[in-house]
Amino acid sequence: MTATRTQVAIIGGGPAGLLLSHLLHREGIDSIVLERQSRAHVLARIRAGVLEAGTIALLRAVGLGARMDREGLPHDGVVIAWEGRPRFVIDTKNFTGKAMMAYGQTAITEDLYAARDAAGGQIVDQADDVRLHELTAARPHVTYRKNGQTHRVDCDYVAGCDGYHGVSRQSIPATVLKVFERGYPFGWLGIMSETPPFPDICYCYHSRGFALASMRSPMLSRYYIQCDLDTTIEQWPDERFWREFKARCSQDMAAAIVTGPSIEKSIAPLRSFVAEPMRYGRLFLAGDAAHIVPPTGAKGLNLAVSDVYYLARALVENYRTGHSRALDGYSDMALRRVWGAERLSWWLTMLLHRFPDESPFEQRMRENQFDYLHASEHAQASLAEQYVGLPFED
Numbered sequence: 134m135t136a137t138r139t140q141v142a143i144i145g146g147g148p149a150g151l152l153l154s155h156l157l158h159r160e161g162i163d164s165i166v167l168e169r170q171s172r173a174h175v176l177a178r179i180r181a182g183v184l185e186a187g188t189i190a191l192l193r194a195v196g197l198g199a200r201m202d203r204e205g206l207p208h209d210g211v212v213i214a215w216e217g218r219p220r221f222v223i224d225t226k227n228f229t230g231k232a233m234m235a236y237g238q239t240a241i242t243e244d245l246y247a248a249r250d251a252a253g254g255q256i257v258d259q260a261d262d263v264r265l266h267e268l269t270a271a272r273p274h275v276t277y278r279k280n281g282q283t284h285r286v287d288c289d290y291v292a293g294c295d296g297y298h299g300v301s302r303q304s305i306p307a308t309v310l311k312v313f314e315r316g317y318p319f320g321w322l323g324i325m326s327e328t329p330p331f332p333d334i335c336y337c338y339h340s341r342g343f344a345l346a347s348m349r350s351p352m353l354s355r356y357y358i359q360c361d362l363d364t365t366i367e368q369w370p371d372e373r374f375w376r377e378f379k380a381r382c383s384q385d386m387a388a389a390i391v392t393g394p395s396i397e398k399s400i401a402p403l404r405s406f407v408a409e410p411m412r413y414g415r416l417f418l419a420g421d422a423a424h425i426v427p428p429t430g431a432k433g434l435n436l437a438v439s440d441v442y443y444l445a446r447a448l449v450e451n452y453r454t455g456h457s458r459a460l461d462g463y464s465d466m467a468l469r470r471v472w473g474a475e476r477l478s479w480w481l482t483m484l485l486h487r488f489p490d491e492s493p494f495e496q497r498m499r500e501n502q503f504d505y506l507h508a509s510e511h512a513q514a515s516l517a518e519q520y521v522g523l524p525f526e527d
């Protein structure tokens with residue numbers, strides 16, 4: 134068994150793990166990232182696409198904004214289209230003074246890998262069978278297997294950034310962990326196409342089901358439709374997807390959609406999930422390892438960023454001063470933001486999706502909720518400040 138030592142062992146080389154490693158490095162704190170998959174596998178994932186104002190500001194502040202500002206698409210609002218009613222804009226810039234950015238998670242992960250490589254960061258990919266040990270002792274350690282050999286990493290802290298299916302959350306005793314969860318009776322079928330996107334990020338409510346038009350660049354479009362949980366990719370050839378997407382839009386919007394062959398197609402189930410607390414001894418959870426939101430609020434990636442911002446700040450305080458005040462407060466602070474994003478994501482999912490077994494009364498509640506949102510600038514301002522992202526806590 135080989136043995137190395139670091140200050141923070143980070144489990145997971147997705148956006149949360151890589152950003153944490155980058156933030157710690159900037160403050161002179163060393164870390165090792167242990168990633169189960171190959172780098173190519175991680176970078177082949179197509180996931181989030183909309184960045185909150187706080188995420189944009191943080192990436193710029195820590196030297197990760199150049200390509201984002203070159204290739205990202207700023208947005209001052211999002212559009213809600215409701216079957217049989219005029220589309221309208223939630224004007225986030227007007228209500229909050231802040232802009233969002235369409236810039237894909239894949240690009241952010243590429244930028245993070247490039248930054249860590251340039252700084253000589255230690256990222257071990259294809260690290261198998263990662264296990265966490267002695268989490269409540271003063272000196273935890275992590276083991277993993279690679280190239281047929283077992284390796285040991287001694288550390289001061291472990292950051293569990295290994296997503297929903299990772300090992301970190303499972304290393305917290307069931308007697309300690311409290312889980313809150315809600316599933317939804319549908320998923321999102323998403324495609325990517327090398328076509329000019331619809332000009333707005335547009336959420337469409339329709340009796341046939343939800344649809345979303347988004348983008349990655351002036352020649353890269355991202356579209357989603359609500360689908361049954363038991364549907365398969367094979368049942369959705371491109372021609373059927375485009376026909377269904379257009380059937381869920383108004384005629385003028387459908388006419389503006391430029392179709393083309395899909396270069397990626399995937400189905401994601403929708404889930405609301407929170408694990409409390411986000412700490413166990415010297416293990417701290419961040420990102421999808423601790424929480425999952427339905428993508429309706431474009432919050433998943435942004436929550437991973439805010440968790441990591443809080444955790445890095447707390448670790449820096451601890452190494453600089455020896456105090457653990459911020460570390461002791463990390464879970465509560467992160468969860469305040471997490472529950473806000475969970476509520477918004479749940480609320481938008483309930484507003485914009487047809488549920489298979491809902492009653493006529495529930496449909497009237499949905500319609501009236503939309504009419505109130507459409508009529509009230511106060512309601513729109515409230516949605517705008519939550520969608521663009523509330524300020525990080527001091």
Ligand code: FAS
Nearest residue numbers: 145147148149169181295296299420421428431432433434
């Ligand atoms: P990630 O899951 O991205 O990264 C965790 C990493 O840990 C992975 O690379 C994994 O390989 C690794 N890992 C897992 N187990 C391990 C182990 N035992 N040992 C070592 N490494 C391990 N969010 C949005 O805002 N908008 C969207 O449209 C959107 N679409 C999504 C679609 C899908 C299919 C999924 C799964 C998520 C989507 N999300 C979306 C949410 C997504 O963007 C997450 O919020 C984001 O990836 C969170 O980043 P991480 O916390 O780093 O988790």
Ligand code: PHB
Nearest residue numbers: 181182347428429430431
């Ligand atoms: C995306 O561009 O992938 C996207 C945009 C908004 C969402 C979810 C995903 O709510």
